[in-house]
Amino acid sequence: MSSLSSRLRIEASDRPRSAARVAYFAALLILALGLWQVWRGREAALVDVRGEVRSLASSLAQHVARTVESVDLTLSGVVDRLENGMPVDAAFKRFLERGVMHIAQVRHLAVIDAQGDRIGDAVRAPPAPVDSRDPASVAWHRDHPDRTLHLGEPIVDQVTGTVSIPLSRRWNKPDGSFGGVVAAALAPEFLQAFYAKLAVGERGSIALISTPGRVLVRHPFRPGAVGRDVSGEPLLRDLLPRSPTGISIQASPIDGEPRIAAYEVVTPYPLVAFVAHSIPESLVAWRSRAIADGLVCGLAVLTLVALGLRLSRHERLTVEAERAVRENEARYRLLAETTSDVITRLDLEFSRDYVSPSCRTLFGYEPEVLLGRRPSADMHPADAPAVREQARRLAAGEVAGDRITAVYRTRHKRGHWIWIEAGMSLARREDGAPAAIVCSLRDVTARQEAEEALAESEARYRLLADHASDLIVLGHADGRRSYISPAVTRLLGYTVEEAHRLTMREWLHPDDRAQVFATTAGLSPDRPLASVVYRLRHRAGHYIWAEAAFQRVEDGADIRIITAIRDVTERQRQAARLERAKAEAEAGARIKAEFLANMSHELRTPLTGMLGVHDLLQSDPTLGAAQRRYVRLAQEAGRSLLTIVNDILDLSKIEAGEMAIEHVPFVLRDLLENCRQIAAEAAPAGVTLALQTDEDVPHAVHGDPTRVRQVLLNLVTNAVKFTPQGRVTVQVSWPAQNLRVAVTDTGIGIAPEEITMLRAAARRAITAAAASHFAKAA
Numbered sequence: 001m002s003s004l005s006s007r008l009r010i011e012a013s014d015r016p017r018s019a020a021r022v023a024y025f026a027a028l029l030i031l032a033l034g035l036w037q038v039w040r041g042r043e044a045a046l047v048d049v050r051g052e053v054r055s056l057a058s059s060l061a062q063h064v065a066r067t068v069e070s071v072d073l074t075l076s077g078v079v080d081r082l083e084n085g086m087p088v089d090a091a092f093k094r095f096l097e098r099g100v101m102h103i104a105q106v107r108h109l110a111v112i113d114a115q116g117d118r119i120g121d122a123v124r125a126p127p128a129p130v131d132s133r134d135p136a137s138v139a140w141h142r143d144h145p146d147r148t149l150h151l152g153e154p155i156v157d158q159v160t161g162t163v164s165i166p167l168s169r170r171w172n173k174p175d176g177s178f179g180g181v182v183a184a185a186l187a188p189e190f191l192q193a194f195y196a197k198l199a200v201g202e203r204g205s206i207a208l209i210s211t212p213g214r215v216l217v218r219h220p221f222r223p224g225a226v227g228r229d230v231s232g233e234p235l236l237r238d239l240l241p242r243s244p245t246g247i248s249i250q251a252s253p254i255d256g257e258p259r260i261a262a263y264e265v266v267t268p269y270p271l272v273a274f275v276a277h278s279i280p281e282s283l284v285a286w287r288s289r290a291i292a293d294g295l296v297c298g299l300a301v302l303t304l305v306a307l308g309l310r311l312s313r314h315e316r317l318t319v320e321a322e323r324a325v326r327e328n329e330a331r332y333r334l335l336a337e338t339t340s341d342v343i344t345r346l347d348l349e350f351s352r353d354y355v356s357p358s359c360r361t362l363f364g365y366e367p368e369v370l371l372g373r374r375p376s377a378d379m380h381p382a383d384a385p386a387v388r389e390q391a392r393r394l395a396a397g398e399v400a401g402d403r404i405t406a407v408y409r410t411r412h413k414r415g416h417w418i419w420i421e422a423g424m425s426l427a428r429r430e431d432g433a434p435a436a437i438v439c440s441l442r443d444v445t446a447r448q449e450a451e452e453a454l455a456e457s458e459a460r461y462r463l464l465a466d467h468a469s470d471l472i473v474l475g476h477a478d479g480r481r482s483y484i485s486p487a488v489t490r491l492l493g494y495t496v497e498e499a500h501r502l503t504m505r506e507w508l509h510p511d512d513r514a515q516v517f518a519t520t521a522g523l524s525p526d527r528p529l530a531s532v533v534y535r536l537r538h539r540a541g542h543y544i545w546a547e548a549a550f551q552r553v554e555d556g557a558d559i560r561i562i563t564a565i566r567d568v569t570e571r572q573r574q575a576a577r578l579e580r581a582k583a584e585a586e587a588g589a590r591i592k593a594e595f596l597a598n599m600s601h602e603l604r605t606p607l608t609g610m611l612g613v614h615d616l617l618q619s620d621p622t623l624g625a626a627q628r629r630y631v632r633l634a635q636e637a638g639r640s641l642l643t644i645v646n647d648i649l650d651l652s653k654i655e656a657g658e659m660a661i662e663h664v665p666f667v668l669r670d671l672l673e674n675c676r677q678i679a680a681e682a683a684p685a686g687v688t689l690a691l692q693t694d695e696d697v698p699h700a701v702h703g704d705p706t707r708v709r710q711v712l713l714n715l716v717t718n719a720v721k722f723t724p725q726g727r728v729t730v731q732v733s734w735p736a737q738n739l740r741v742a743v744t745d746t747g748i749g750i751a752p753e754e755i756t757m758l759r760a761a762a763r764r765a766i767t768a769a770a771a772s773h774f775a776k777a778a
Contacts, residue, residue, distance in 0.1 A: 023308030027301040034297030038290045045286040046260065046279075050247050053262035053275045056198065057245070060273035061264040063194065064208060067105055068269050071167055071184050072149045074099045078111065078182045079147075079171040088120045096122035107164055108185035112138055114178050141170035141181045151270055154216055154227045155185075163188050163226050165216050188217045188226070195219035203257055203278035209236070211270040228253075235263060240272065252276070342441040345427075348395055348434060350374050350388075362420075362443055364413030375410070375439075380417060383408035387422075394426050395434055402426035407444065419448040471565040476558070479504075491546075491567055493539030509535035509543055516548075520561060523552040533568060545572040603645045611638045636682070643714075650710075666705040668698060668739070672732060675709060679716040679728075686725035689716070693732045701739070708739075715743040723747030 078096065086092055088111060100109045100122040110121035116138045140150055152166035164185035173179040195206040196219060208217040213231025230236060230253050239246040244265035251258050259276035266273055342362050345354040351374055355367040363370070363378075376384045387406050394404050403425045409417045423440040471491045474483035481500065488499045492507075508516055512534035519532045530550045535543040547568045553560045614635040617623065623631065650659065676691045683689050712730075719728045726746030733740045 020308040020312035023304045027304035027308070030297060030304070031301050034293060038293060041286050041289060041293075042283065045283055049260050049277050049279075049282045050262070053260055053277050054245070054247060056200070057262040057264045057273050057275040060195075060198075060206065060208075060275060061266045064191070064266045064271055064273055065269065067191065068149075068167070068186075068266070068271070070103055071106055071186060072169075074103055074106070074109070075149070075167065075169040075182050075184055078109070079169050082111065082171045082179065082182070083174075085174070093120055093122065096120060100124050105187055105190040106184050107187040108183075110183050111180065112183060113180040114138070114142070119180070137166060137168040137181050137183055141168065142178050144170070145178075146170075149269065151210055153214060154188075156227070191217045192219055192221060200275065201278055201281045203281045205252065205257075205259065205274075205276045207274040207276075209272045209274055211240075211265070211272060216271070235261060235274075236272070239263070240265070249279070342439075344370075344375075344439045344441065346375075346391075346437040346439065348436070350376070350391055350395075350437070353436075362418075362441065363410070378410045380409035380411075391424065391437065394424055394437060397426070397434060399426070402428070407448075418443055419445040469566075471563075473563040473565065475561045475563060477561070491565065492536060492544070498539075507536050509537070511535075520550060523550060523561065525552070525554065528552040533572070536565070545569040603641075607638060607642050607645065611635065611642065614638060639682075643717075646710075661707065662704040663702055664705070665700055665702050668701045669693065671705055671709055672712070672730070675712045675716060676730065678713060679720055682717060683720045683728070684724060687720060687723050688727045689720065690727065690729045691732070692729060694734060697732055697734045697739075703739075712741060715741070719743050719745035719747060722749075 078099065081092070081095070082088075092111075096109050096111070100106055101124070107124050108121065109123075111119050113119050116135050137150060137152055140152075144150075147170055150168045150170075152168065155164045155166060156162070157164070165188060166183055167186055168181045168183040170181055171179045191208060195217070198206065200206060200219075206217075206219040207215055209215055209230065213229050213233075213236050215225055215228045215230060218225045233253050234250060235246070235248050239248060240263065244267070245263065247260065247262045249258070249260050258279045260279060260282070261274060261276035263272050263274045265271070340358060340361075341356075342358045343354070343356040344352050344359075347353055351372055352370055353372070355370045357367060359365055359367055359370055376388055379387060387408050390404055390406050393399055394402070403423070406422045406424065408420055408422070410420050412418050421442045421444040423442075425438050426434055427436045427438055429435045469487060470485075471487040472483070472485040473481055475481045484496050484499045486496060488494050488496060492499070494502070504516070505513060516532055516534050519530050523530055528551055531548065532550075533545065533547045536546045537543055545568050547566050549564045551562045553562060614631055617631045618628065618635065672691060672693065676689060680689045716728065716730060723745045724747070728743070728745040728747075731742040731744070733742075
């Protein structure tokens with residue numbers, strides 16, 4: 001580090017000479033004097049403006065005092081006549097009219113009684129802008145027994161828009177009580193016309209403000225300014241309570257213009273005269289002088305600076321050139337000796353005249369061994385000719401930008417080959433002639449091996465994709481397709497080049513586009529796989545059915561979609577045939593169900609009649625025992641046949657999808673007892689039928705009582721039928737709030753090999769024992 005510091009140090013002799021510093025100091029001194037002179041001129045201009053606005057504010061205060069005083073004298077004269085008993089008649093009205101006509105600043109003069117009613121007035125130019133009742137003035141004088149002049153709030157006429165300033169005095173009755181007020185309407189335009197004659201500039205302003213802070217008159221006139229409350233402004237809030245006159249610099253609360261403002265209280269009235277000059281407008285003359293002085297000062301400063309630059313330029317250039325040479329040499333040598341890349345310099349004969357120490361790591365040689373040696377001596381024979389040609393073209397100036405990159409193999413000291421990436425740059429002399437070639441060498445063996453492995457892997461997988469029976473397509477999120485396998489020719493008849501020119505919209509059947517696009521758009525990191533069956537247009541013009549499997553693969557910022565497409569046209573045809581066969585089978589089943597339903601209805605009518613006749617015969621007292629036995633057998637056979645017909649009707653309803661299951665409340669225990677009684681009537685003499693119901697079985701439930709009765713009777717009557725002697729038990733329980741009915745009997749039972757037939761439709765496991773049972777019963 002000490003060596004590097006010494007190389008980069010700037011010597012003391014590099015500093016500019018003293019003559020240049022003197023010139024720079026003189027320039028700074030002239031610049032400072034010029035700025036000071038400009039600042040003094042500005043302050044002098046502002047002092048003049050302050051004196052002008054102070055004098056003008058005093059003059060305005062005197063003018064306003066005289067104006068208001070003349071009106072006050074008129075009001076005092078009217079009050080004296082009223083209090084001396086002068087009646088308010090025609091003579092009094094003429095007196096008021098003379099008062100109005102002799103005072104130009106008064107627009108209206110009125111006499112108002114204690115109730116606020118006008119009892120006499122005189123108007124200069126109707127309509128009168130003052131309210132004839134004037135309740136504000138009447139209320140104020142009623143509450144203030146003193147006889148001073150009262151200044152009211154400005155009044156704006158709602159019809160003409162004119163503004164008036166009300167002035168009033170109190171008058172008393174002979175007994176000293178409040179008699180009313182005498183009011184005058186002061187015309188602001190009188191003062192406005194006077195203010196317009198005064199020289200305050202285009203952006204200056206004059207205003208008459210009441211001590212409570214209301215704007216009464218303003219020049220120039222602005223709509224909305226008259227009557228505005230400015231009591232919160234610093235001039236009225238801070239300065240006025242301390243002094244009856246004063247000056248401040250502030251921005252106008254009305255138009256925002258920065259001004260120097262002077263004020264003076266109008267003694268003895270509650271008024272303040274206000275005069276303000278615009279600061280930017282007041283400094284116009286000063287600004288012109290400042291610009292002229294600044295130009296002269298700037299010219300002098302520039303002259304001195306140019307002189308100083310000229311004095312030091314030659315010495316500085318010499319010192320900087322020497323320093324740059326030393327610094328560049330130290331910097332580049334430092335970089336070459338510390339970088340991991342090997343830096344070499346070749347002469348125009350392509351021999352090394354400099355090699356950085358990093359060659360020990362890269363080549364295994366010391367720098368001295370490689371000096372004077374050509375790089376091509378250690379290059380791989382297959383790479384050396386191309387690299388020599390590149391170096392020749394670079395040295396001859398045939399390479400644009402004087403820079404070229406070469407990748408080649410060179411032999412390590414240990415004997416193995418390493419891959420080198422060489423960045424070669426042509427160094428030129430000042431006259432542009434080639435001087436040397438500077439090379440930056442980097443070991444890229446690992447990168448080359450990785451690239452070769454990647455190329456081998458890509459070749460292997462491309463071989464698989466090219467010979468796969470399915471069509472493989474590699475697409476990207478922006479719609480590009482970077483790979484289409486040759487299977488596209490077998491599948492769709494297109495060559496690979498033709499397929500690349502087609503868009504997905506041209507391939508797809510119009511009815512399938514939305515489905516395919518929605519499937520690909522729905523791929524995400526959480527759902528990277530999807531498949532869809534759609535139609536693709538063959539080159540011959542017809543469409544084939546294809547099944548596509550999509551997989552979303554993310555490679556950094558690049559999102560790829562791998563699609564495997566398989567021809568499923570034959571599978572789709574088989575599926576269509578199966579669908580048609582299914583529809584035909586369902587139609588046949590519906591026809592069969594309708595036939596069975598019709599036959600069942602046709603059979604129930606004569607069976608019902610037969611059962612009715614049997615019931616009548618059974619009740620005939622003339623029948624003998626043998627006859628009754630025959631009638632009972634006929635009844636049992638008829639009822640069995642009716643049950644079979646009802647079951648066939650239910651089966652036809654189930655197959656037709658018309659079997660309705662009800663969900664209604666019913667009494668479960670009554671239904672169970674009813675079924676037991678019906679089964680008991682059909683039971684032989686030697687069979688006992690028992691009903692066992694658990695205590696937790698509810699009394700009433702919701703369900704389909706008809707189907708419950710049908711199932712229970714089928715089970716119980718079947719048990720009774722195949723039990724010639726013994727016991728049939730019906731066990732009813734309620735596990736997990738579900739109805740469970742178990743029917744057990746001591747009858748003939750079912751052979752183990754025939755139990756599997758219980759679930760077959762319309763099958764009965766009629767054993768030889770059952771046939772024997774029926775023979776005995778007959």
